Amino acid sequence: MPDPPAQPAAPKPAPRRAASAAKKVTRREFPFLAIGWGMFTAAMAAGLTAAGRFMFPNVLTEPPSTFTAGFPDDFAIGVVDTRFKERYQVWIVRDEEGIYALSTICTHLGCTPNWLEAESKFKCPCHGSGFYASGINFEGPAPRPLERVGVSLAEDGQVLIDKSRLFKFEAGQWNDPASFLSLT
Amino acid sequence: MSKVAPGHAHNISKLNVIFAVSSVFLLFSTLWMIWFDYSREWKGFQRQFVQMERDLTARQIQEAQQGINQADLQRVQGELQQAQTALAAEQAALEAIEAEIADLDTRRTLADIREREIKAVYDSDKFYYEETRERGTPLGRAVSDEEFAALETSFFTARDVRVAIDFELTQKRAELREQRSSVTELAGAMEELTQAVTLARNKLDSLAPSFPNTFRNLPVVDFIDPSIEVRQVLVRNVTEELNFAQVPRIDRCQTCHLAIDNPDYADAPQPFTTHPNLDIFVSRESSHPVDDFGCTSCHLGRGRKLSFSGATHMPESVEEEHAWMEQYGWKEDHYWDNPMYQANLTEAGCIKCHRDQVFIPGAQHLNQSRMTYELSGCWGCHNTAGYEDKRNRGPSLKRIAHKTDRDFVARWVRDPKAFRQSTWMPTFWNLDNNPDSDLQARNDTEVAAIVEYVFEHSTDDADYAAPPRGSAARGEALVNEIGCLGCHLTDETGYDQASIYRRRGPALVGTGTKLDAGFVYEWVRNPRHYWEETYMPDLRLTDQEAADITAWLMGLESNGFASMGVPQADAGELDELTREFLRTSLPDAMAAERLAGMSERDKLLFSGEWLIRRHGCFGCHEIGGFEDAQKIGVDLSTWGSKMVTRLDFGYIDIPHTRQAWLEQKLTSPRSYDRGKVKAPAEKLRMPQFGFTDSDRQHIVRNVLGLVRDEFPQEGTKTLSAAEAVAEQARHLIHNYNCRGCHLIDGVGGGIYETIEDTGMRPPDLHTQGRRTQADWLYHFLEDPTEVRFWLTARMPSFNFTNEEANTLISGFLAMDGGQPFDDEQAREYDRAELRVGAQLLDQLQCERCHIAAAAGTMEASQLAPSFRLAGERLTHDWIVDWMLDPQSITPGTQMPQFWPTDQQGNRLTPLPDILDGDPMAQMRAVASYLMNYDR
């Protein structure tokens, strides 16, 4: 469509009647317009908020982020427990001092390493990053140690893993008592 | 205002008003929608529970505080302070070590970085080196032997540096820890002492009302980190069938049943009550943990729904229904095919996985329900998976002419309950759709035709000789003493309250009216002479005993029954009946012609056969000519899953649920014909069983449990090898009604209710498999010998086949973990040990109770089996177990626990001088001696 270049600042003189009809908002009309637009905007905002909230379901069918993993005595010292890897994506390790849990997400690009019992290390199949049982990286491209997740003792004395809390070694968070269940 | 402005089609002012009003409405409805969506029934329960948890935790804190040993606490506190002071004195030295560690840490980091840098190059070059060496033509870069060796050296050097620092670091840290150890330990001890309080306090804090705790549950923001949230179990093993697909089961019941696994809430009101049986269900340690089984696998219902009605809770009674309506606004949710079992029927849910087990430990109601179902003979007409190979429920009629007479049978068939109230035989006539008021002549004719047919097909043996004379009084005493009451009732009042095991055989009332004396005499002496498949055992009666019992049984007359009219065929009705049956395959004219050529007797036999086929008499009784007949009823194997829409409720005004339908059907089986126009062949055929309320409930429980659900392999109960063997034995135990006299699995002992003196009751067979030697048991089953001379009840001769006896014995062994062969016979006993055993026996005065024959005025409950039998009967290990804790094996036994345990669990001995006071050695000595008592 041939469109004449618009000149918004200088409109052609408009017919007077139409202009005056569109222009004036009378004192009588104002409250209605204000209420109308105000409420309409509020309703739209509420509707959009609701639609936004709709995107966050109240419950998921994935395993819960906190779970109990059994009693401390179920874990042998020096053993990396891989039972919870598949369902909860954590390894639980007990050393002489206590229990910690490692997230199974490689700190390089997020693949899942494997625990190689014979070589006592976690080895990532994607790019070869290697980690000690402690989670410290020692080979391959991984830039930092594996992250630890929250460990504590539940009310019934079982080991309670809280995957929603992450502890990074390089941030000094491994000293946080919540990252480690002391069993000395 | 009303005028339309120029250039506009509408009055803008008016539109503004409409706009304002509709905007207000829009906003209001949007907000209402958000609020409505937010406020859910279950959130109220969770708020209520938080309050309960707070009260409980506050109480727990108090208890925990009282539980702390204050003296201990103060002592530890004091020691801790001392240790801390001591440590403070060493502060300088500690700081020095810490500084060293810090320094080492830095050096380690540097060394580590260095090592890793070299390792990266080393790893990559190793690859090139290997390629160069093996292929000759290098891939990328050629690495020579020298180059690689140099690299290797530098890598190992760098690693050594790091390892050396690590070693030092470990030592320093150990040193530091050692220095601090006493403080650490004491602090740990402190923590341990106050742990319960601390934990409870933390919990209370998290429950306390606060702004964050309120905020996290507000509408819209309640996705950030809500504390009021849906709780669910994802059941992986046990799927549910929904719209033709196996669907993952998600149970959200715990969203409201918040304390289901918490034993602290056993007395709390619903929905917060603890599960009544955490030993078997819900808890992680039980055999049915909630994470593996969920809730609806057993209870049924709609696990995903979060509302009271939507979860399909079902009320147990009308009162409960009204209470629920008031409290929860309950209404029946008919959008779900499998509503929850009402509480008192819950055990029905066991069947789907435990179908093949004849006895389910712990399911006491269900076990009785299945007994009732079996005894009622429902499966005679209704095919039921698992009942295919059962013997006919009722006695064979192939020799009925010798047992009783025609008139009795006709009166009996017409109305069995008039003769014997407790009989399982149902009534077929004078019901809703064939009342005597309209159809008396037809009903009588049907009965006469059936009786004619049955007697026609009864074989013709010689009549029994008259029995010897006997004393009815002695007979009665015998019946009461020798164990007949394990399977028979002699008094029908309140028969449904009697042990179900005593309802196996017919009640012994009116026998004189019913039976031929010669038959009775022969029958009690050897039941199998008349009916090969009977479960009635041989009690090894002498001729005189048999005659006495016969005299008593023949004296039992049913008043009034004998004078009842005998149903006689009515000629007109018989013609009508015969014509009706002829016309099923012949045109009218030919039927009439055929009918004209039949004699009265022909008609009776012809109609009799048709009637037996229609009423399905052969479902329970063996009748000549019906050996291959098919069951006449609906298959009940999966009735519990039948869609309610497929049930015909007729004109009966009851709730449209499976259970209500079933109850009505069992109460008044033909009532669904009320108000309907039906030809005789179309009428409902199920007879009236006259169930009592409790019997009816048992049948309902069992039938509702017969569902179609199929679970993946890992979700169903698979019997282990031992369990499978035990199961086979339990089938025999069930068939032969062993529980009529014995307690097995802690259940049974039907006869106990007739024997007040606990000492006179047949024994509890708990640990039977470990108790006796397999050999002995085999011979005992074959030919029962006397073990407990004071008992009047006799262990009957069941005439087990070799296979049955073996099955029973292996089963007992499997139940209790016993071994079929015992090395006791071959074992060399130490003479010294035997002497000690004899000495102990003497000192403990065992033989005051364990005697071979009655002596003095001892009560039966104090008598015990003689030791003479021990060597060939018992096992060494079991004797020790028995002495360890007699009550755990036979609750209520008079046998004292000579070696009790104290509160710490240490075993004590009454005779500290013998065998150094070692209780186990003493018990073993006694056992060894007993095993050799006779030698």
Added chain:
Amino acid sequence: MLNRILAPLSAAWKEATDSQVWTSIFRHGKPVSNRNRALVMMSNVFLHLHPVKSRKAGIKLRYTWCMGGITFFLFLVLTFTGLLLMFYYRPTVEYAYADIVDLQEHVPLGIMRELHRWGAHAMVITVWLHMLRVFMTGSYKPPREFNWGIGVVLLVLTLLLSFTGYLLPWDQLAIWAIAVGSNMARATPLLGTEGPLSASLTLGDISLINAGNDARFALLGARSVGQPTLLRFYVLHCVGLPLAAAFLMAVHFWRVRKDGGISGPM
């Protein structure tokens, strides 16, 4: 005082409306003159489907019932709520029904599902009322006969959307409704197994039209209602039919303009 606040505001407003961003989007002045109003309609991709001028009678509520507009509004509502539902709904026999139940149970504002369902029912009603009005006012007469034809196709699409959407909850009602409904396709002439003439389509022993390849099979993707059907109906419901409807609606609205504005006598 008021001016002190308003003056910079109006200056900023002027600045904004004079900027290249603004003028590149809005190529016309305020719609205060007839020319500008016409420009608004012509230079806007959505509005240009509408006539520049409407007859006064044509927008009288009493005359049009605004049924076409309401139908279109409902279509938009259904698109929006349908889009949201697609975030939670999985078209498989294991999950379809469970996902719908979960929408009611634990997805916040799962009421979207109700909005979608009631909206769909309402749309069928408004389409019908719209056609009734068009019929009563004789608006199907030349030169509008083509647009009437388009309208009829849109009616069919609306019904098909209802039909396909009906299966998606995968409850018993849905399964059996589709089982029954799709049986009609068996009777398609030539292409249905039980339709006229299809039995004569043979090649030697081979019957060319059978239960595995007839019109009903094409609809169900299987010989009976099952997983393939659910997927097929899902794709049709969410992609195929809405696209076709949107396309035809554009044509429909355009033709309203080309055929002389909303309704009214020519």
